[in-house]
Amino acid sequence: MTAAKLIRGTLFYLLVAVIVFISVFPFYYAIITSLKTGTALFGTDLWPQVISFTNYVLVFSSGSFPRNLLNSLFISSTVVVLSLLLGITAAYALARVAFKGRKVILFAILSVSMFPQLAVLAGLFELVRATHLINTPFALIFSYMIFTLPFTVWVLTTFVRDLPMEIEEAAIVDGATPWNIIIKVFMPLMWPALVTTGLLAFIGAWNEFLFALTFTSNNDQRTVPVAIALLGGASDFEIPWGQIMAASVIVTVPLVVLVLIFQRKIISGLTAGGVKG
Amino acid sequence: MANAELTTSIPVVTAPPRRSVLTRQRVRSAWLFLTPMLLVLIAVAGWPLLRTIYFGFTNTSLVDFDNHKWIGFANYLQIVQLKSGRILYSGVLVDPLWWRSVWNTVRFAVISVFFETFFGMIVALVLNAEFRGRGVVRAAILVPWAIPTIVSAKMWSWMLNDQFGIINVVLLNLGIIHEKVAWTASADTAMTAVLVVDIWKTTPFMTLLILAGLQMIPTDIYEAAKIDGVGPLKVFWRVTLPLVRPALMVAVIFRALDALRIFDLIYVLTPNNAQTKSMSVFAKENLFDFDKFAYGSAASTLLFVLLALITIMYLWLGRVNLEGGR
Numbered sequence: 001m002t003a004a005k006l007i008r009g010t011l012f013y014l015l016v017a018v019i020v021f022i023s024v025f026p027f028y029y030a031i032i033t034s035l036k037t038g039t040a041l042f043g044t045d046l047w048p049q050v051i052s053f054t055n056y057v058l059v060f061s062s063g064s065f066p067r068n069l070l071n072s073l074f075i076s077s078t079v080v081v082l083s084l085l086l087g088i089t090a091a092y093a094l095a096r097v098a099f100k101g102r103k104v105i106l107f108a109i110l111s112v113s114m115f116p117q118l119a120v121l122a123g124l125f126e127l128v129r130a131t132h133l134i135n136t137p138f139a140l141i142f143s144y145m146i147f148t149l150p151f152t153v154w155v156l157t158t159f160v161r162d163l164p165m166e167i168e169e170a171a172i173v174d175g176a177t178p179w180n181i182i183i184k185v186f187m188p189l190m191w192p193a194l195v196t197t198g199l200l201a202f203i204g205a206w207n208e209f210l211f212a213l214t215f216t217s218n219n220d221q222r223t224v225p226v227a228i229a230l231l232g233g234a235s236d237f238e239i240p241w242g243q244i245m246a247a248s249v250i251v252t253v254p255l256v257v258l259v260l261i262f263q264r265k266i267i268s269g270l271t272a273g274g275v276k277g
Numbered sequence: 278m279a280n281a282e283l284t285t286s287i288p289v290v291t292a293p294p295r296r297s298v299l300t301r302q303r304v305r306s307a308w309l310f311l312t313p314m315l316l317v318l319i320a321v322a323g324w325p326l327l328r329t330i331y332f333g334f335t336n337t338s339l340v341d342f343d344n345h346k347w348i349g350f351a352n353y354l355q356i357v358q359l360k361s362g363r364i365l366y367s368g369v370l371v372d373p374l375w376w377r378s379v380w381n382t383v384r385f386a387v388i389s390v391f392f393e394t395f396f397g398m399i400v401a402l403v404l405n406a407e408f409r410g411r412g413v414v415r416a417a418i419l420v421p422w423a424i425p426t427i428v429s430a431k432m433w434s435w436m437l438n439d440q441f442g443i444i445n446v447v448l449l450n451l452g453i454i455h456e457k458v459a460w461t462a463s464a465d466t467a468m469t470a471v472l473v474v475d476i477w478k479t480t481p482f483m484t485l486l487i488l489a490g491l492q493m494i495p496t497d498i499y500e501a502a503k504i505d506g507v508g509p510l511k512v513f514w515r516v517t518l519p520l521v522r523p524a525l526m527v528a529v530i531f532r533a534l535d536a537l538r539i540f541d542l543i544y545v546l547t548p549n550n551a552q553t554k555s556m557s558v559f560a561k562e563n564l565f566d567f568d569k570f571a572y573g574s575a576a577s578t579l580l581f582v583l584l585a586l587i588t589i590m591y592l593w594l595g596r597v598n599l600e601g602g603r
Binding site for chain 2: 012013015016019020022023024026027029030033041042043044086087089090092093094097098099105108109111112114115116117118119120121122123124125126127129142143145146149150153172177178179182203206207209210214225226228229241244245248251252255256258259260263266267270271
């Protein structure tokens with residue numbers, strides 16, 4: 001009986017170990033690779049003989065990578081602020097006010113969140129070209145609204161709807177306007193939902209590739225995913241794997257840290273919204 | 278779709294006559310609050326979609342973008358009879374490369390969603406049990422999800438590298454393969470490589486959705502089953518699976534929609550590989566790389582129609598609560 005229990009327990013922890021190993025190893029290996037230079041790069045040591053930061057120095061000193069980082073940071077932060085601003089007011093209207101057409105709007109929002117990006121790529125290209133936004137950060141800020149906005153509105157609406165009606169009624173009795181109700185009553189209560197949706201919108205914008213690839217045409221305007229994808233050499237042997245891994249680690253570590261700090265909020269946001277960030 | 282939830286979740290705006298001015302004021306400000314959001318959605322989604330559909334019926338090219346004319350269905354299907362009597366067919370609908378990419382995408386979606394559900398269920402069951410170190414495991418499985426797709430594509434193409442990749446070295450040492458394999462370039466293995474990376478990256482998302490479903494199941498059901506002496510496998514098939522099925526269905530259709538529009542991973546991990554080219558990659562290449570903008574727009578439209586049909590099915594099956602929740 002106890003022997004069977006012991007075997008079961010061992011097998012369970014073996015499974016747990018396999019899950020953790022598979023999840024974490026590729027990123028671990030990327031970090032290790034980024035710390036190797038020269039011929040060591042082409043060995044498969046799981047621990048570098050000599051730890052070298054050459055790849056990191058090269059990534060930051062040559063090419064436009066620092067600029068690409070700033071682009072990504074600027075674009076992602078702006079996208080978060082804009083989608084939260086538009087999202088909060090819309091969520092209040094959709095969750096708290098009974099009006100004709102609400103169902104239609106919610107249906108439209110849900111439909112847009114299912115759009116394949118390719119379906120709007122040609123039309124968006126025409127739009128950003130005609131408005132001369134092409135090859136500027138604003139083309140990306142604008143186009144990223146297509147995936148951050150529906151998600152933000154949807155999750156915030158769910159959240160506002162679940163807040164008790166009484167808190168608002170008191171404010172209405174006091175004669176507060178809807179705008180004041182949002183700012184004074186809802187905003188302080190909505191922080192958890194704002195952090196979650198803001199973070200997921202940030203991750204979505206930070207990782208986006210297709211629009212960034214299509215709407216930027218020179219190195220200085222690119223975001224980091226495109227910069228990493230296009231880092232290459234003249235031939236297969238000249239691909240700077242060490243630098244690619246260093247750049248990858250630089251853009252991923254902040255995300256992993258954020259996700260681990262806010263893991264509970266992110267999990268609840270993902271499952272409540274059901275929308276992939 | 279109109280189910281009982283709709284009636285219960287409409288906020289009770291108790292409106293005695295005295296308040297009707299207030300109600301009207303609230304409705305007015307609701308529209309005021311919604312307008313900016315709706316305008317942005319129309320500008321970024323509605324209008325571009327209509328333009329994409331329109332371009333599919335024109336001869337637009339990148340070289341002379343503004344001068345284009347309506348050519349009807351020619352991008353989809355054109356039948357020309359030559360003087361010799363031979364009939365030529367052209368257009369996306371008879372393009373073998375398009376159908377190849379449809380087949381690649383559907384195959385990718387079915388296999389990846391199947392394995393993601395399978396592994397997601399296993400990991401979710403593990404995380405649903407109480408054991409020491411559960412927090413560590415939950416944190417660990419979030420790592421693949423947090424890594425940008427492009428970064429995971431690059432990480433894996435390094436590990437799968439034909440010359441220096443660690444996977445070839447390990448498999449050679451274990452005697453599983455006898456010579457190094459060019460996983461991402463060779464026609465036989467490219468799709469497998471894409472599947473492995475996608476399953477690795479997306480199983481965490483599936484796990485979280487299934488786990489949320491598992492945690493909704495009241496624990497006393499399990500206790501009752503335990504008292505009755507029901508074995509764990511039977512409990513899974515008879516209790517857990519039926520109860521988690523609604524959450525599972527939503528997760529599966531959601532993932533399937535996502536898999537059918539795959540672009541990034543395939544574009545970066547296996548560039549220019551006919552065996553993995555997806556519908557999205559096909560459309561993007563025609564739009565911007567092959568200078569067949571109109572043709573690419575037609576392909577994009579077909580992709581949209583396909584996904585719209587599946588979305589309608591999803592809304593119908595998932596009985597999504599349109600009052601703002603799920």
